[in-house]
Amino acid sequence: MIKNSDSHRASVPSPWRRIFCSLFLVAAAVALVAAVASSRAVGQRVELPTQRAFHPAPVQKIAPWVMEHTANGQQAEFFVLLADQADLSPAANLPTKTEKGRFVHQTLLEKAQSTQGPILQWLRDRHIENQSFYIVNAILVKGDRQLAETLAARPDVARVTGNPHIHNDLPERGPIEESPLQPGAPATVEPGITYTHAPDVWALGFRGETVVIAGADTGIRWTHNALKPHYRGWDGVNANHNQNWHDSIHDSIGNPCGNDSPEPCDDFFHGSHTIGTAIGDDGGTNQIGMAPGAKWIGCRNMDQGDGTPARYIECMEFFLAPYPLNCTPNEGDPALAPDITTNSWGCPASEGCIVGDELQAAVEAQEAAGIQMVVAAGNSGSACSTVSDPPSFYAASYTVGALNTGTDTIAGFSSRGPVTRDGSNRTKPDITAPGTNTRSCDNTCDSCYTTASGTSMATPHIAGAMALLWSAIPSLQNQIQASRDALDNSAVFISSTQCGVAGPPNNVYGWGRINIATAVGAPPPTPTVAPSPVPSATPCGAGTPTPTPTATATATPTATATATATVTPSVTPTPTATATSTPSVTPTATPRATPRPRPTPHPRP
Numbered sequence: 001m002i003k004n005s006d007s008h009r010a011s012v013p014s015p016w017r018r019i020f021c022s023l024f025l026v027a028a029a030v031a032l033v034a035a036v037a038s039s040r041a042v043g044q045r046v047e048l049p050t051q052r053a054f055h056p057a058p059v060q061k062i063a064p065w066v067m068e069h070t071a072n073g074q075q076a077e078f079f080v081l082l083a084d085q086a087d088l089s090p091a092a093n094l095p096t097k098t099e100k101g102r103f104v105h106q107t108l109l110e111k112a113q114s115t116q117g118p119i120l121q122w123l124r125d126r127h128i129e130n131q132s133f134y135i136v137n138a139i140l141v142k143g144d145r146q147l148a149e150t151l152a153a154r155p156d157v158a159r160v161t162g163n164p165h166i167h168n169d170l171p172e173r174g175p176i177e178e179s180p181l182q183p184g185a186p187a188t189v190e191p192g193i194t195y196t197h198a199p200d201v202w203a204l205g206f207r208g209e210t211v212v213i214a215g216a217d218t219g220i221r222w223t224h225n226a227l228k229p230h231y232r233g234w235d236g237v238n239a240n241h242n243q244n245w246h247d248s249i250h251d252s253i254g255n256p257c258g259n260d261s262p263e264p265c266d267d268f269f270h271g272s273h274t275i276g277t278a279i280g281d282d283g284g285t286n287q288i289g290m291a292p293g294a295k296w297i298g299c300r301n302m303d304q305g306d307g308t309p310a311r312y313i314e315c316m317e318f319f320l321a322p323y324p325l326n327c328t329p330n331e332g333d334p335a336l337a338p339d340i341t342t343n344s345w346g347c348p349a350s351e352g353c354i355v356g357d358e359l360q361a362a363v364e365a366q367e368a369a370g371i372q373m374v375v376a377a378g379n380s381g382s383a384c385s386t387v388s389d390p391p392s393f394y395a396a397s398y399t400v401g402a403l404n405t406g407t408d409t410i411a412g413f414s415s416r417g418p419v420t421r422d423g424s425n426r427t428k429p430d431i432t433a434p435g436t437n438t439r440s441c442d443n444t445c446d447s448c449y450t451t452a453s454g455t456s457m458a459t460p461h462i463a464g465a466m467a468l469l470w471s472a473i474p475s476l477q478n479q480i481q482a483s484r485d486a487l488d489n490s491a492v493f494i495s496s497t498q499c500g501v502a503g504p505p506n507n508v509y510g511w512g513r514i515n516i517a518t519a520v521g522a523p524p525p526t527p528t529v530a531p532s533p534v535p536s537a538t539p540c541g542a543g544t545p546t547p548t549p550t551a552t553a554t555a556t557p558t559a560t561a562t563a564t565a566t567v568t569p570s571v572t573p574t575p576t577a578t579a580t581s582t583p584s585v586t587p588t589a590t591p592r593a594t595p596r597p598r599p600t601p602h603p604r605p
Contacts, residue, residue, distance in 0.1 A: 058152035065162035065352050070145035077163040080151050081138045086111040088368040097370035097478035101334035104369040105321045108134045135317040136361045140310050164352035168305045170270045171454035180447045181225045182284040189287045192405045192434030197517035198290045201468045208291025208467035213278050214338035216315045217271030219300035221443040222264035226280035232295040242324035243336050244297040248314035252303040266443035268304050274344050276441035277460035288440045290464020316362040342463035344376040344456030346389035359390045367396040370478035374463040376455040377401045377429040378415035384499035386415040387428040393419040399428050402435025402458040408494050416499045417507030429510040433461035465516040472520040490518035
């Protein structure tokens with residue numbers, strides 16, 4: 001056919017041939033445009049930048065990771081992020097954690113329920129695996145390229161992004177020692193705890209009472225002698241894991257804790273170690289924690305160090321409104337949310353953890369609800385701009401660097417700023433704490449301890465310090481920015497020009513080394529706190545564990561208040577003896593107008 005066409009054109013006089021060729025080219029151009037439109041209709045990539053800007057193809061909403069992992073017929077897990085996201089800014093105008101938590105939970109849940117329905121029904125009709133998240137208004141699905149393109153083509157979908165399996169290089173444990181419970185024996189306070197001046201706050205009568213700290217990690221050995229007395233699910237006789245524990249590991253193979261563990265379990269040691277530094281105390285010779293009067297709850301978000309964005313977000317959603325075993329997130333209760341979460345995990349971009357802002361949105365939702373998320377800076381130092389893995393570089397994360405314990409020198413492994421990952425040039429870390437040779441709980445037995453080094457070990461020092469601050473000054477409780485300023489302002493400033501200006505703050509030490517005694521100041525005598533029982537949850541589903549007595553109680557039960565009391569913040573943080581309730585306030589849509597204050601540092605010896 002091509003040959004015949006060429007022969008015909010040769011017999012046409014030259015002027016007519018030129019006209020004929022021009023008409024042919026016009027026809028070809030029209031055909032090309034039609035072909036481009038057709039290719040867009042099936043979601044294929046077309047290299048026409050100007051037209052793509054006005055008529056984006058579905059493939060442009062799909063993250064490169066998803067494209068790579070659905071090539072050649074492969075299936076992968078990915079998030080379908082909806083375009084309609086909730087506005088949480090009115091929460092800033094609410095005075096108490098109870099009100100903040102209720103508003104954030106209700107707003108997020110209602111947004112997800114009103115927007116996800118059509119997609120969920122479509123997925124159910126086709127028997128496609130999925131998991132709904134309300135904290136970021138996203139749906140996790142498993143499927144191929146065609147499914148990704150079909151969902152991306154929907155106008156109610158903002159983007160499709162991946163759920164990679166990543167590995168955290170967690171600190172290695174040192175030698176394991178066994179230190180049996182010896183009630184009444186002289187307490188031995190760990191050097192890092194002493195260096196932060198926590199014992200000076202204890203001497204004033206404040207040990208973290210009324211505060212709940214949550215650990216998101218490799219799990220927790222809840223029966224450990226230094227942890228069991230402080231578990232919110234333990235009343236001295238009975239264990240109730242409802243709304244105090246969640247396991248986001250559903251698909252592990254050969255894990256010692258299995259999948260969906262119905263009680264707290266630690267598959268590595270790291271989670272028991274970190275929560276021990278925050279609250280641990282066996283009532284005898286092992287005083288390993290900053291705030292031994294606080295309570296703890298937990299969520300396992302790593303399979304022996306391996307995580308995914310979905311696992312991380314699932315734990316953050318549980319903390320926002322804890323729900324009973326075998327129940328759904330929709331049945332959560334924000335009144336039982338922890339006050340502080342300690343997070344020594346990351347999501348390395350080097351392993352594919354480029355997930356848009358889903359993780360950031362979940363962190364910011366916790367902050368809006370009055371929950372302080374304390375986060376490890378990471379162990380990628382000593383180069384600058386190594387605070388680079390979510391969630392360490394987010395503004396809403398209170399990011400912790402590690403000191404060589406007992407000194408004001410930075411640990412060589414501690415990651416540093418400025419933050420270049422998101423182009424913000426943000427100063428990180430925010431603050432530093434002891435992080436080398438830290439002795440705390442091990443997961444091999446109830447009286448086992450070990451040592452470890454890392455920003456993972458520094459982070460719970462700050463979580464515990466925040467608990468002491470809120471115990472001593474109730475008016476600051478759950479006032480996130482004011483509390484961060486109080487700790488920053490009282491830190492021992494350590495100058496460094498290694499990664500920028502000397503500060504404060506700077507990109508090596510942040511505002512400096514935590515000094516919780518200075519932050520607390522000289523409060524009045526210990527307030528009287530009326531103990532309240534741990535709420536019991538209505539079991540969901542058949543086979544839900546019910547509170548049952550355990551055979552061996554490892555410590556004398558102590559009556560401590562749960563974090564259900566709310567307080568009215570005052571302009572000047574003045575300790576008060578009695579918590580007072582505040583009437584419900586109708587939120588307004590006015591976001592916080594002023595930027596984060598930068599406190600004046602006070603160098604101290």
